[in-house]
Amino acid sequence: MTKPLAVLHVIPSISLAHGGPSRAIRLMEDVQRKLGMTVFTLTTDDNGPGNRLSDSEKLDPNRHYVRKWFDFYKVAPSLVPWLIRRVRNYDVVHIHALFSFSSAAAAWAARRAGVPYIIRPLGTLTHYGRTQRRPLLKRLSLKWIEGPLLRDAAAVHFTSLDEQREAEESGVPMRGVVIPLGIEVSEVIDDSIVRSRYAALGRAPYLLFLSRLDPKKNIEGLLRGFALCRAQWPQHKLLIAGTGDTNYVATLVLLVNELGLKDCVIWTNHIDGALKKSAFAGATLFVLPSFSENFGIAAAEALMAGLPCVLGQGVAIANDVVAAGAGLAVATDPDSIAAGLLKLLTDEPELRRMAFNGAALARGKFSVEAMGKNLVSLYEFVLSLQKK
Secondary structure (H helix, E strand, C coil): CCCEEEEEEEEECCHHHHHHHHHHHHHHHHHHHHHCCCCEEEEECCCCCCCCHHHHHHCCCCCCEEEECCHHHHHHCCHHHHHHHHHHHHHHEEEEECHHHHHHHHHHHHHHHCCCEEEEEECCCHHHHHHCHEEEEEEEEHHHHHHHHHHCCCCCECCCCHHHHHHHHHCCCEEECCCCCCCCCCCCCHHHHHHHCCCCHHHCCCCCCCCCCCCCHHHCCCCHHHHHHHCCCCCCCCEEEEEECCCHHHHHHHHHCCCCCCCCCCCECCCCEEEEEEHHHCCEEEEEECCCECCCCCCCHHHHCCCCCCECCCCCCCCHHHHCCCCEEEEHHHHHHHHHHHHHCCHHHHHHHHHHHHHHHHHHHHHHHHHHHHHHHHHHHHHHHCCC
């Protein structure tokens, strides 16, 4: 009987405060177990800046949480002895993120034990990722820490061709492979739950933004673009679903008030489960005008739900969406965002066509099953190289 493939995932945080990466790791764990693998995840107790997961949030026996000492690089020294003692129990180590203590520790321990490791950079190697938030420190770290880790990795897992192309511009040699993230197919649900939860929606049509509230997401551009549409489409509302830094969110609320949008922008904080499905079901279209996204898991979920998308050109799957006739890719300035929104809002037949095309794209390219099978193939290929 063949021994099940044993995979260790290492990620600095699985807190839903970090959005897509935390949702993606859960989907990977689930699909890999369904495919017969032995899967374990090593992470920290991080729950966003200054916060920790509660004991009730750390009950999964297939995960181990160590204490985060600092928010900076999510330093957690207890990862090291755990890895030294146990990393040899696994066939492959799949590391998620760069510029993080956990990534460096896992790569070092795997290399020391002779276990092949794969790195998923989570967009940190894109131009935006390299040049925003402490760019000088990142350049130095890329040269002396991340660069050697990437060169020695058995593979570097990108989730889109755009992410891979931008990463290669860093000049660091690496063995890149593209495997898109997977999205679960949800049961059909109507919009009654979201409309009953947020009475301010009433029966008005609405646009949906669902993601972390972070400067990278270009929410300011979205709000200003939405304001430009109001004269032509005054009945539409904007549902903003997500959480973020308190101070940053406060600046967004001030901007909403300055633009005269207080009565038509609805804030929901983080939503999930049936409420999120209901929000997708009731929306006219989905909008994510980010400056940069290495994948765009919320956009893929919207496609799976049959929602046409207006995406920033920096969203990695935007080219796939445009090629499939499932949405538009727009520049990140307010005028371009407004033009994209108005183009779709004024063409109902096109919206219906894009809804159909988007669901077909998501089921064919972004399914959980496809991701699982492709990861198995990657792990087996990496192990075959090690045996040679």
